[in-house]
Amino acid sequence: MDTSIAVTNKAGDKPTRVRRESSLSRLLPSRSAKLIVGLIIAGVIILWGIVGPLLVGDPHAISTDAFAPPGPNHWLGTTQTGQDVWTQVAYGTRGSLIIGFVVGILATVLSAFFGVLGAYIGGAVDEGFALFTNVALVIPGLPLVIVIGNYVPQNQRGLFLIAVVLAITSWAGSARVLRSVTLSLRNRDYVSASRVSGEKTWRVLVVEILPNLIPVMASQFVFAIIFAILGEAGLSFLGLGASNTFTLGTILFQAYNDLALTQGAWWWFVPPGLVIALFGCALSLINFSIDEIINPKLRNQTRAARKAWGLTAEQIKRLEKEDVK
Amino acid sequence: MRFYLQKIAFYVVALWAAVTLNFLIPRLMPGNPVDIMISKMAAAGQPITAGTRHALAIELGGSSGSILQQYGDYIVNLLHGNLGISLTNYPEQVTTVIGQALPWTIALVGLATVISFILGIGLGMLAGWKRGSWLDNLIPVTTMFQAVPYFWLALILVLVLTRVVPIFPFAGGYDVTSTTPGFSLSFIGSAIYYGFLPALTIVISSIGGWMLGMRNMMVSTLSEDYIVTAEAKGLNPRRVRMTYAARNAVLPSLSGFAISLGFVVAGSIVTEQVFSYPGIGQLLFTAVSNDDYALMQGVFLVISLSVLAANLVVDVLYGLIDPRTRARS
Numbered sequence: 001m002d003t004s005i006a007v008t009n010k011a012g013d014k015p016t017r018v019r020r021e022s023s024l025s026r027l028l029p030s031r032s033a034k035l036i037v038g039l040i041i042a043g044v045i046i047l048w049g050i051v052g053p054l055l056v057g058d059p060h061a062i063s064t065d066a067f068a069p070p071g072p073n074h075w076l077g078t079t080q081t082g083q084d085v086w087t088q089v090a091y092g093t094r095g096s097l098i099i100g101f102v103v104g105i106l107a108t109v110l111s112a113f114f115g116v117l118g119a120y121i122g123g124a125v126d127e128g129f130a131l132f133t134n135v136a137l138v139i140p141g142l143p144l145v146i147v148i149g150n151y152v153p154q155n156q157r158g159l160f161l162i163a164v165v166l167a168i169t170s171w172a173g174s175a176r177v178l179r180s181v182t183l184s185l186r187n188r189d190y191v192s193a194s195r196v197s198g199e200k201t202w203r204v205l206v207v208e209i210l211p212n213l214i215p216v217m218a219s220q221f222v223f224a225i226i227f228a229i230l231g232e233a234g235l236s237f238l239g240l241g242a243s244n245t246f247t248l249g250t251i252l253f254q255a256y257n258d259l260a261l262t263q264g265a266w267w268w269f270v271p272p273g274l275v276i277a278l279f280g281c282a283l284s285l286i287n288f289s290i291d292e293i294i295n296p297k298l299r300n301q302t303r304a305a306r307k308a309w310g311l312t313a314e315q316i317k318r319l320e321k322e323d324v325k
Numbered sequence: 326m327r328f329y330l331q332k333i334a335f336y337v338v339a340l341w342a343a344v345t346l347n348f349l350i351p352r353l354m355p356g357n358p359v360d361i362m363i364s365k366m367a368a369a370g371q372p373i374t375a376g377t378r379h380a381l382a383i384e385l386g387g388s389s390g391s392i393l394q395q396y397g398d399y400i401v402n403l404l405h406g407n408l409g410i411s412l413t414n415y416p417e418q419v420t421t422v423i424g425q426a427l428p429w430t431i432a433l434v435g436l437a438t439v440i441s442f443i444l445g446i447g448l449g450m451l452a453g454w455k456r457g458s459w460l461d462n463l464i465p466v467t468t469m470f471q472a473v474p475y476f477w478l479a480l481i482l483v484l485v486l487t488r489v490v491p492i493f494p495f496a497g498g499y500d501v502t503s504t505t506p507g508f509s510l511s512f513i514g515s516a517i518y519y520g521f522l523p524a525l526t527i528v529i530s531s532i533g534g535w536m537l538g539m540r541n542m543m544v545s546t547l548s549e550d551y552i553v554t555a556e557a558k559g560l561n562p563r564r565v566r567m568t569y570a571a572r573n574a575v576l577p578s579l580s581g582f583a584i585s586l587g588f589v590v591a592g593s594i595v596t597e598q599v600f601s602y603p604g605i606g607q608l609l610f611t612a613v614s615n616d617d618y619a620l621m622q623g624v625f626l627v628i629s630l631s632v633l634a635a636n637l638v639v640d641v642l643y644g645l646i647d648p649r650t651r652a653r654s
Contacts, residue, residue, distance in 0.1 A: 134335060135342045138583075138636050140590055143609060143628045147350055147621055150613045226472055233474045234595045238610060252477060256599070266484055273477030280472020291541070 038285030045279045049097040052090030059083065059091040059246060070267050077267035080258040088251050089271050095247035096229050096276065099163055103228030106167035107174065108221045114171070115178030116213065120186055120205055126179075133175045141169030142234060149240040162242040166231050167224075174220040181216055185209050219290040226280045233276060248272040332640055336633060343629035347622050348399050352392065408626070409619030413611055419623040422608065427627065430604030433520050434593045437527035442582060444528070445535025449578075450571045452536065453543025464540055467533035479526045479599040486522060493522050496601035523600045527593060531585070538581060542574035549573075576647055583639035586632055 062081040070077045076085035118129030145165050152161060185191060186209065194208050229248075235241045236249025237256065255261075255269040359381045367373055402408070408419035452461040470478070487495045497519055546552065547570055555565045594606030601607065605624055612620035 131335070131338060135339045138339050138629075138633055139343055139346065140628050140632050142594060143590070143625050144346070144350075146594070146609060146613060147625050150616075150621065151351060230472070230474050234476065237474075237476055237595055238598065238613070240613065249474075252474075252480070256480065261480060261484060261488070264484070264488060269477070269480055273474055273480070276477070277469060277473040281469035284468040284472060 034285045035289040038282045038289070041278055041282035042286065045093065045275065045282070046097060048090065049093040053094050056087040056090045057084070059088045061087075069265075076271050077265070079254065079265075079268055080263075085251075085268055085271060088246070089248070089275060091246045092248040092251050092272055093275055095245045096232065096249070099159065099166070099232045099242075099245075099247060100225040100229040102160070102163040103166045103170065103232075104221050104225040106163060107171040107224040107228070108217060110167060110171035111174035111178055111220065112213075112217065115175035116182050116205070116209070119179040119182035120209065122186075130176075130179060133172050133179070136169075136172040137176065139169075141166075142231060144169055145231065145235060146238065146240055149235060154243050157240075157243050159242040159245045162232065162235065163228075166228050170224055170227050170231070174217075174224070177216065177220070178213060181213060182209060185212055215290055219287050222283045222287050222290070226283050229276055229279065248276055328644060329641075332637075332644075336637055339633055340630075343626065343633065344400070344403065345396075347626050347629070348396055351618065351622070352395075403626075408623040411612075411620040411623075412617040413615045413620060419619050422620060423605070423623055423627050426603060426605050426608045429602065430590075430593065430597070430606065431631070432516075433523055433597075433602065433604060434527065434589060437524040437593075438531065438586065438589050440524070441528040441531045442535055442578075445532040446539045446575060446578060448532075449536040449539025450543055450566070450574070453540040453547065453574070454566055454570070456544065461540070464533075464537055467536050469533070470529050471531070471533035471537075473530055474595075475526060475530050475593070476595040476599050478530055479523070479596045482522055482526055483599065494519050497603070520602075523593070523596055523602055526596050527589065531589060534585065535578060538578050539574060542577055543570060546570045546574040576643075579639065579643055579646070583636040586635045590628055590632060 060083065062083055063078065065074070065078050068074055068078040074084050074086065076089065078084055079088070114129050114133055118126045118133075145162075148165050149157060149162070191204060191208050194204055199208070232241060232247060233249030233252065236247050237253045239253055239257075241247060241249055241253075249272075251272040252269055255265070255272075261269070359378060363373055363378060363381065366377070406420055408423075411417050411419050411422045414422050448460065449464075452458070452464055455461065483495065486493045552565065552569055555569045556562075560569075593604075594609060596602075597604045597606035598610050605628060609621065609624045609628075611617070612624060
């Protein structure tokens, strides 16, 4: 008796446990090498952005040691006025990360609002939102940011204003994708079922539709961060960045204008760009893993798998010949 | 027909939005051109009188009257091709100044983008076709180039190819000392030689996106049933790759081409600055650093219009290539 109960218990438990595990692991990105490398690089840079400025001195402190190449005293050398590049990169990383995350959040919220809400409500609202999104998409972003940035006086050009302007020019692409995904989701049977069973509109939107959009939005959030960091670096490089903030773009601006290039002071402008490139690369790697959740076709090697079913090149050739006959 | 009418309606709205945005930005922003100029003059120690302010207001094109009246004047001026007078190149019209710079940017950015697109699509197709090959494993490396700031890559290229190994010129659009602009062989050769590094910058930093997009679409397309059918029929693999897979996989990239143009134009603005290339980006920067508001607005308008025009071309082409878009709408 006892044993048989134990067996049925086991048999009854096992399938549910297995199913739960597999559904959870399906939501998480597969632990590929790409994801791990991406997470490690991004984690180190983010950690460095948070902790770094606390460990180093004042980035603006000048010394008589101008244009010193990297050495034991200055790990990444010094600038024209003897400022320590390593210290500057630490502060710049923090500034760029703050801009990146603020813009990422703002752009994601904007794209969710215009993309998801419009598509869900449908009708004239959807048409209006879609038109607005498409128009915003074809207005070139950076020139707009440059022009707006120049009209705002230097003392009012704060971090938040630059972040808002960057967000305004970067949400449209994501909104268009979210709209098309939402359009296909809202006509699914399970959404109709929940609507028929009397769920409130906000509940259908938040509980039924939004969870299915999370992978797409996560990937868009990551892209928005890269876009923002690149955009801000470009603005700062032109001298139009936020006042009172110190970003990697600011370092590049100073390096270019203080003739680091003609002096051959590569240690001044190579590290800031490298940090941006590495961070962007890490985020792209994370995005690859998210892509593999969204698009299962990318996950398993379909074509390679088909070839691996055992047909050798000779067999394929022979089959082709037979077909010709 | 309805497809084209819808498209035309969209472009009319987009055109209106770009033109109106150009009108509204200076009026909505906290900074006022006249105030900025006056504070600059005061800082430079020049005497400021009430007349100065009035003169500046007229010079900077701030027409009096209600905002609607100003808007009307602005549209009428625009239709006459009158964008005002550039302060930096004083008696010159903004349209003339832009007209001199525009061909440089269109040639540079246009050619570089097309080269990057074709190369990226081709390589992406091969990477998707042979998953796990060395080309496929190269894709993450090229996306790293995509995350590189355009202008930083330009700085590195300048450092390496003009300082360390001096094979390319440092700055400019053509050899000013030995050639003059015109349809001569030496001028065109010189322009290509000078444009090589800026173009290389654009190609390197934008090719990764095309490769990745095309590769992913290729992989998705290859698992479609009609590919299995084509293979089962024993079609030549090259035919399956080109006619069955690539042709369908390229469609999203093609529509992405239009969207990315704005991004490429933006990236090239900063790149032109690094190379002192005599194009639109350099002009915009000159306008911005000299508070030349008429020129700045003009450049923004021209950039918006060019991006719109490029979008229109891609849209029409897309309608021709993919009949479904015409049928569905």
